[in-house]
Amino acid sequence: MLDGLGGTQGTQETDVAPTDEVAGTGAPEMTGTARGARPALRVVKPLKRSRIGDLRMKVVYRVLAVAVVLIAAAVAVVAGLLPSGSAEQPDEGRPGQIAAPSTAAPSSGPTSSAAVPAAASNPTAVSSPTAVSSPTAEAAPAPDDSAVKAALADPRVPELPADKRLGRLPGKASSSKSRISDEKSGVSLIRFGKPWKPYGASPFATRQVLPPVRGAGHRAMLVSCPVPTLVQATLKDTALIAARWTLNHHPKGGRISWVASQPIKDGWLLAYKVVYKMKGKARSSMAAVAVTEVAGSKPALVFVTIPDSQRTRWRDINTVATSIRPV
Incomplete structure (x- = not known):
C-alpha cells in the first residue's frame, strides 16, 4: 500500500525476530511496535568470521591440535630409536680388534710345541699374522731327486x-x-x-x-x-x-x-x-x-x-x- 507521503510503497510490519540467515546476510532489519506506525529501519552489521577456505576457526584449531599431537608422537618414537642404534655401533667395531696384528716381534728361533695349544685356545693368536709367519714355515722344502x-x-x-x-x-x-x-x-x-x-x-x-x-x-x-x-x-x-x-x-x-x-x-x-x-x-x-x-x-x-x-x-x-x- 502507499504511505501517502511520497507515493512509495510501505513496508509491512512484522513481529518475527530476525533469524540467523537474515542476520548473516547484512540485510536491514524491520522493527515495529504497533500497526500503522511507520516501521523504523535498523541496519544490523554482519557477524565477522575468519575462514580458511569455508572452515570455521574452531575446526581449524582442532585440526592443528591433532597435527601437533601426531608430530609430537612421531618425534618421541624417533628419539626412542636413536639411543639403541648408537649403542650398537661400538660393539660392531670390536670383532676387528681381535684380528689386529700383535705388537710383539716374532721369535727368531723355532716354534715351540707349547705354542700350539695356546694358539688353539686363543682365537686372537690364530688370526694374528705373527702366529702364521714363523721362520719354520718360510723354510724351503727339501728338493727332490x-x-x-x-x-x-x-x-x-x-x-x-x-x-x-x-x-x-x-x-x-x-x-x-x-x-x-x-x-x-x-x-x-x-x-x-x-x-x-x-x-x-x-x-x-x-x-x-x-x-x-x-x-x-x-x-x-x-x-x-x-x-x-x-x-x-x-x-x-x-x-x-x-x-x-x-x-x-x-x-x-x-x-x-x-x-x-x-x-x-x-x-x-x-x-x-x-x-x-x-x-x-x-x-x-x-x-x-x-x-x-x-x-x-x-x-x-x-x-x-x-x-x-x-x-x-x-x-x-x-x-x-x-x-x-x-x-
Missing part, C-alpha cells in the same frame, strides 16, 4: 763312479803369489802367478785365465761363484748338477768322463775329462768342480778347466782342490 735324474738321463753325463781320490795330474804346478778372497761366494782360493792372470769376472764372482791357444776350442779358466744350479739334498748330488752345467763353458758336443769323486773340507769334489771334437779331431779338457758349504744361503762353487793343448798346466787342478777355504 728330479734334477739328479734329469742329469743322469743326459747322454753327456754318465753315472757317478764309486768314491775315488784325485791323483797327481801331469804337468808342473804354477807359482802362487797370494790368495783371492771371494766375499760373494764365501770362499778363498789360490791366486796363481804368470802365466795365469785375473780377468773380467762376470758372470762369475772371480776369474783367472791362461793365455788363449789357437784351436783349443775354449780358454783355460779358474772361477768361483755361488752355486748357479738348484741345491740338492747332498753336496755330492749338487756337484753332479754343477758338473753338467759346466758343459755350457766347453765346446759344443762335449761329454763327461769321470776321473775322481771325493769329499773335501766342508764339501765335495768331482774331477772329469770333457771329450769333444774340434774340426773333426778329438780333443779334451781336464776339469773339476768343488762345492763347499759356507755361511751364505747357497754353497760356493769353484770350477777349473784346462784344454789338452795346455796339459802342462793340469797339475794346477790339484793345487786348486787343496786351496779352497771358507772366508
Whole structure:
C-alpha cells in the first residue's frame, strides 16, 4: 500500500525476530511496535568470521591440535630409536680388534710345541699374522731327486763312479803369489802367478785365465761363484748338477768322463775329462768342480778347466782342490 507521503510503497510490519540467515546476510532489519506506525529501519552489521577456505576457526584449531599431537608422537618414537642404534655401533667395531696384528716381534728361533695349544685356545693368536709367519714355515722344502735324474738321463753325463781320490795330474804346478778372497761366494782360493792372470769376472764372482791357444776350442779358466744350479739334498748330488752345467763353458758336443769323486773340507769334489771334437779331431779338457758349504744361503762353487793343448798346466787342478777355504 502507499504511505501517502511520497507515493512509495510501505513496508509491512512484522513481529518475527530476525533469524540467523537474515542476520548473516547484512540485510536491514524491520522493527515495529504497533500497526500503522511507520516501521523504523535498523541496519544490523554482519557477524565477522575468519575462514580458511569455508572452515570455521574452531575446526581449524582442532585440526592443528591433532597435527601437533601426531608430530609430537612421531618425534618421541624417533628419539626412542636413536639411543639403541648408537649403542650398537661400538660393539660392531670390536670383532676387528681381535684380528689386529700383535705388537710383539716374532721369535727368531723355532716354534715351540707349547705354542700350539695356546694358539688353539686363543682365537686372537690364530688370526694374528705373527702366529702364521714363523721362520719354520718360510723354510724351503727339501728338493727332490728330479734334477739328479734329469742329469743322469743326459747322454753327456754318465753315472757317478764309486768314491775315488784325485791323483797327481801331469804337468808342473804354477807359482802362487797370494790368495783371492771371494766375499760373494764365501770362499778363498789360490791366486796363481804368470802365466795365469785375473780377468773380467762376470758372470762369475772371480776369474783367472791362461793365455788363449789357437784351436783349443775354449780358454783355460779358474772361477768361483755361488752355486748357479738348484741345491740338492747332498753336496755330492749338487756337484753332479754343477758338473753338467759346466758343459755350457766347453765346446759344443762335449761329454763327461769321470776321473775322481771325493769329499773335501766342508764339501765335495768331482774331477772329469770333457771329450769333444774340434774340426773333426778329438780333443779334451781336464776339469773339476768343488762345492763347499759356507755361511751364505747357497754353497760356493769353484770350477777349473784346462784344454789338452795346455796339459802342462793340469797339475794346477790339484793345487786348486787343496786351496779352497771358507772366508
